[in-house]
Amino acid sequence: FAITMDQLQLYEDLGKGNYGTVKKVLHKPTNVAMAMKEIRLELDQAKLNAIIMELDILHRAVAPEIVEFYGAFFIESCVYYCMEYMDAGSMDKLQTYGSDNPLLPSDSSPPDGEPAPFLRKRTGGVPEVVLARVVGSMTRGLGFLKDELQIIHRDVKPTNVLVNRRGQVKLCDFGVSGQLEKSLAKTNIGCQSYMAPERIRSESLHTSPTYTVSSDVWSLGLSTIEMALGHYPYPPETYSNVFAQLTAIVHGDPPELPDGFSDAAKDWVSRCMVKRAEDRASYQELLKHPFLQQDRTRTVDMVGWVARALENRDRMHKEKEDQNGSS
Ligand code: ATP
Ligand code: MG
Numbered sequence: 001f002a003i004t005m006d007q008l009q010l011y012e013d014l015g016k017g018n019y020g021t022v023k024k025v026l027h028k029p030t031n032v033a034m035a036m037k038e039i040r041l042e043l044d045q046a047k048l049n050a051i052i053m054e055l056d057i058l059h060r061a062v063a064p065e066i067v068e069f070y071g072a073f074f075i076e077s078c079v080y081y082c083m084e085y086m087d088a089g090s091m092d093k094l095q096t097y098g099s100d101n102p103l104l105p106s107d108s109s110p111p112d113g114e115p116a117p118f119l120r121k122r123t124g125g126v127p128e129v130v131l132a133r134v135v136g137s138m139t140r141g142l143g144f145l146k147d148e149l150q151i152i153h154r155d156v157k158p159t160n161v162l163v164n165r166r167g168q169v170k171l172c173d174f175g176v177s178g179q180l181e182k183s184l185a186k187t188n189i190g191c192q193s194y195m196a197p198e199r200i201r202s203e204s205l206h207t208s209p210t211y212t213v214s215s216d217v218w219s220l221g222l223s224t225i226e227m228a229l230g231h232y233p234y235p236p237e238t239y240s241n242v243f244a245q246l247t248a249i250v251h252g253d254p255p256e257l258p259d260g261f262s263d264a265a266k267d268w269v270s271r272c273m274v275k276r277a278e279d280r281a282s283y284q285e286l287l288k289h290p291f292l293q294q295d296r297t298r299t300v301d302m303v304g305w306v307a308r309a310l311e312n313r314d315r316m317h318k319e320k321e322d323q324n325g326s327s
Pocket of ligand 2: 017
């Protein structure tokens with residue numbers, strides 16, 4: 001069936017990216033909650049039609065680790081894209097609220113001059129058993145896209161890893177439409193780059209992109225470190241300008257998992273964070289690695305972890321509101 005705008009009841013915004021807004025919507029004929037992404041493009045009808053046709057391949061991307069695609073349509077120069085609504089949001093937020101030690105006592109008032117607890121820089125991200133589960137899903141999802149659909153993701157990062165309250169972890173926003181990719185290209189490099197060194201090099205030299213599946217493996221490793229730390233891995237002084245940051249990625253030593261993680265986890269990440277693309281691990285190797293093998297035989301309370309992370313989020317939002325209200 002084809003989805004149309006008049007079948008949708010619009011709810012709240014779920015987030016904003018570089019290219020548009022994602023809204024929660026209700027598909028009235030089926031009573032299914034969906035996430036609708038709006039992408040503004042200045043394109044003619046033919047190109048918009050081409051994008052809608054290319055997105056159709058998403059109907060074949062059906063796997064437990066991939067966010068379900070329901071359909072796309074355009075109105076004027078906007079493409080609307082409807083997908084499975086993931087009610088716990090993306091890992092970039094869960095990683096900060098789902099840490100082992102996220103909770104600074106909420107009743108203790110901060111010393112003079114210190115930021116309030118919820119504003120303090122947080123330590124710790126996702127605990128290892130949860131990390132292994134999340135990263136295992138990501139690796140299987142990426143392997144599925146490559147093996148079954150010959151798709152390279154091209155945008156692996158924590159905001160594109162979605163979670164629901166059932167504890168499922170799924171990937172979204174992978175590159176299936178060449179026309180869409182071309183239309184979005186270069187509008188924004190973003191200040192936090194997940195691009196592999198070879199990709200940064202080829203973009204800065206304006207040579208044809210040397211994007212292969214192993215470029216996604218780098219982004220997978222970098223996302224893993226980010227989720228483990230609870231923040232983007234390259235040191236803050238390189239955030240300040242895009243050039244310094246890209247230089248650090250291309251010329252610096254690759255980041256590693258912090259202490260406190262097992263040797264297996266550290267080794268797994270180091271197999272992703274290899275600067276020479278040809279030497280990086282394949283998905284098959286990553287799946288056979290002890291770090292992900294251990295995960296297969298372990299029970300992990302993902303449902304409980306997600307619930308606690310969301311509770312933390314709601315409590316911290318409330319504290320922030322109360323603080324704003326009383327000051
Ligand atoms: P970029 O524009 O660089 O891709 P992004 O991934 O953060 O960055 P969007 O893809 O537009 O931007 O998504 C914005 C936010 O909306 C995400 O960070 C995520 O939290 C939320 N979101 C996206 N898709 C869904 C979904 N299917 N279910 C629930 N929340 C979603
Ligand atoms: Mg996204």
